[in-house]
Amino acid sequence: MGYRLGGRYIEGLDHLGSGLSFAEQIDRAVRSAQVFSDLAREESSLLGGFLNVFRVRKGSPFIFEGDEGTFMVVVLSGQVSVVKQFDGPHPKLVATVGPGKTLGEMSMIDGEPRFATCLAAEETIFAMLDRKGFLEIIEKRPALASKVLLHLVVLLNQRLRQASAKLLEVMEGGEKKPARR
Amino acid sequence: MGYRLGGRYIEGLDHLGSGLSFAEQIDRAVRSAQVFSDLAREESSLLGGFLNVFRVRKGSPFIFEGDEGTFMVVVLSGQVSVVKQFDGPHPKLVATVGPGKTLGEMSMIDGEPRFATCLAAEETIFAMLDRKGFLEIIEKRPALASKVLLHLVVLLNQRLRQASAKLLEVMEGGEKKPARR
Numbered sequence: 001m002g003y004r005l006g007g008r009y010i011e012g013l014d015h016l017g018s019g020l021s022f023a024e025q026i027d028r029a030v031r032s033a034q035v036f037s038d039l040a041r042e043e044s045s046l047l048g049g050f051l052n053v054f055r056v057r058k059g060s061p062f063i064f065e066g067d068e069g070t071f072m073v074v075v076l077s078g079q080v081s082v083v084k085q086f087d088g089p090h091p092k093l094v095a096t097v098g099p100g101k102t103l104g105e106m107s108m109i110d111g112e113p114r115f116a117t118c119l120a121a122e123e124t125i126f127a128m129l130d131r132k133g134f135l136e137i138i139e140k141r142p143a144l145a146s147k148v149l150l151h152l153v154v155l156l157n158q159r160l161r162q163a164s165a166k167l168l169e170v171m172e173g174g175e176k177k178p179a180r181r
Numbered sequence: 182m183g184y185r186l187g188g189r190y191i192e193g194l195d196h197l198g199s200g201l202s203f204a205e206q207i208d209r210a211v212r213s214a215q216v217f218s219d220l221a222r223e224e225s226s227l228l229g230g231f232l233n234v235f236r237v238r239k240g241s242p243f244i245f246e247g248d249e250g251t252f253m254v255v256v257l258s259g260q261v262s263v264v265k266q267f268d269g270p271h272p273k274l275v276a277t278v279g280p281g282k283t284l285g286e287m288s289m290i291d292g293e294p295r296f297a298t299c300l301a302a303e304e305t306i307f308a309m310l311d312r313k314g315f316l317e318i319i320e321k322r323p324a325l326a327s328k329v330l331l332h333l334v335v336l337l338n339q340r341l342r343q344a345s346a347k348l349l350e351v352m353e354g355g356e357k358k359p360a361r362r
Contacts, residue, residue, distance in 0.1 A: 087353065109331075110338045115345070138331065142323035149330035150290075150319065156337035157291045163344035164296070170351050172268065 003054065005062060005128070006070045012060025012120070019051030019127050022076070026051060026127055029076045032100030038151075043144050050133040054126055061119035062126075065091075069107020069114050071130040075099050078124025084116040096121060105152065108134065184235065186243060186309070187251045193241025193301070200232030200308050203257070207232060207308055210257045213281030219332075224325050231314040235307055242300035243307075246272075250288020250295050252311040256280050259305025265297040277302060286333065289315065 003013040019026050027044045039047065053076070056062050063073075065085060079098050083091040094116055097103060107114050108131055138145040184194040200207050208225045220228065234257070237243050244254075246266060260279050264272040275297055278284060288295050289312055319326040 106338050106341070110335050112338075112342060115342075138327045142327045145327040146319045146323045146330055149327055149334055153330055153333050153337060154291050156334060156341055157287050157293075160287070160337055160341045160344060161293060161296075163341060163348055167344055167348050167351065170348065 001057065005054070006067060006130075008064065008067070010056070010060060010062055012057030013062060014055040014057075016053040016055055016125070019048035019053055020045075022051075022053045022127065023048050025076045025125075026053075026074070029074050029100050029127065033074055033102050039144075039147065043147070046141060046144055047137070047148075048127075050137055051127040051129055054128055056120045056124050056126070058120050058122050058124075061117050063104050063114055063116075063118035065114050065117040067107075067114045068111055069104055070111075071128050072105040072108040072134075073103050073118075073126040073128050075101050075103065076125040076127055078126075079121040080118050080124055080126075081121040082116045082118050091117065106156075109152075182238065186235070187248060187311075189245065189248070191237070191241060191243055193238030194243060195236040195238075197234040197236055197306070200229035200234055201226075203232075203234045203308065204229050206257045206306075207234075207255070210255050210281045210308065214255050214283050220325075220328065224328070227322060227325055228318070228329075229308075231318055232308040232310055235309055237301045237305050237307070239301050239303050239305075242298050244285050244295055244297075244299035246295050246298040248288075248295045249292055250285055251292075252309050253286040253289040253315075254284050254299075254307040254309050256282050256284065257306040257308055259307075260302040261299050261305055261307075262302040263297045263299050272298065287337075290333075 001014050002009060002011050003015045005013060016022070023045050026048045027041060030039060030044045030047065075097060077099055079096060080103060081093055082095040082097060082103070084094045085091045103118050104114065106112070108129070137148070182195050183190060183192050184196045185191070186194060197203070204226050207229045208222060211220060211225045211228065256278060258280055260277060261284060262274055263276040263278060263284070265275045266272045284299050285295065287293070289310070318329070
């Protein structure tokens with residue numbers, strides 16, 4: 001066990017093969033992932049051709065805070081802990097993520113450093129899409145790409161609204177009184 | 182002068198026609214708009230067919246905080262003030278936006294209420310894309326759509342990173358000490 005992913009050799013990582021061999025699981029996960037949710041069955045199997053599937057051992061990190069992001073993953077089974085290094089000596093748990101959730105899409109797209117570290121909280125299987133595959137989808141399957149991208153835009157919009165609301169709340173609250181929403 | 186836009190009749194608004202008649206101006210603006218920046222000349226004129234161009238009189242608002250968002254605009258000339266109602270009695274200026282900048286894309290995409298009000302700080306000409314046109318582009322011109330959407334994703338990503346960084350800064354700063362970045 002051990003495989004190279006995103007420029008790092010990862011001990012607990014096992015390559016299970018192309019997404020084409022995991023059509024059923026990918027279809028299920030992809031449908032519950034917000035980013036891909038309204039893909040038709042044929043579209044999700046089309047997508048499978050651009051994905052690679054990995055198994056990662058419990059405890060093993062596979063996305064590293066600060067790394068240049070070159071891929072995203074869709075969790076097919078298992079649980080992932082998202083941890084971030086703040087000022088203190090120990091990283092903090094930011095989120096726990098299960099099947100159907102996507103991780104790392106922001107950095108895959110803009111190449112900015114990873115915001116947090118992702119590690120397998122239990123044995124986890126995920127489908128991986130790298131930037132090369134992503135650009136290939138855009139080039140070769142623009143209809144599929146625009147559908148996925150539209151979802152990504154909606155998702156980012158939501159997150160941005162939440163962050164902005166939270167920011168207003170914190171800033172207003174800090175200045176005068178507890179925020180209203 | 183006066184025209185119906187986004188379900189409101191706007192006094193100071195004048196419809197100048199389809200984007201097809203403003204190919205030159207749209208091409209210039211679209212190239213400086215981050216969202217559309219790497220469109221080829223043919224793509225930007227393709228886009229023009231989905232746009233409508235308006236002139237808005239100085240002082241006139243054309244996007245209203247709290248409204249359901251059904252369109253976005255690209256500023257072709259002039260200046261737009263973005264104002265938001267906070268707790269106080271008067272709205273505050275949030276930003277001033279000039280040619281090549283886009284406004285309202287978030288609400289157009291997810292239909293959430295407008296975050297702020299946009300008004301012409303001077304006579305302003307803008308190209309407008311509504312949700313219907315946007316969905317038409319996705320359906321009829323998926324390659325163009327995926328290019329535009331990819332830019333939108335990158336842009337939203339940037340904003341989300343900025344908002345997240347700011348939020349961390351404010352929250353950390355509030356708790357203990359001035360934030361580091």
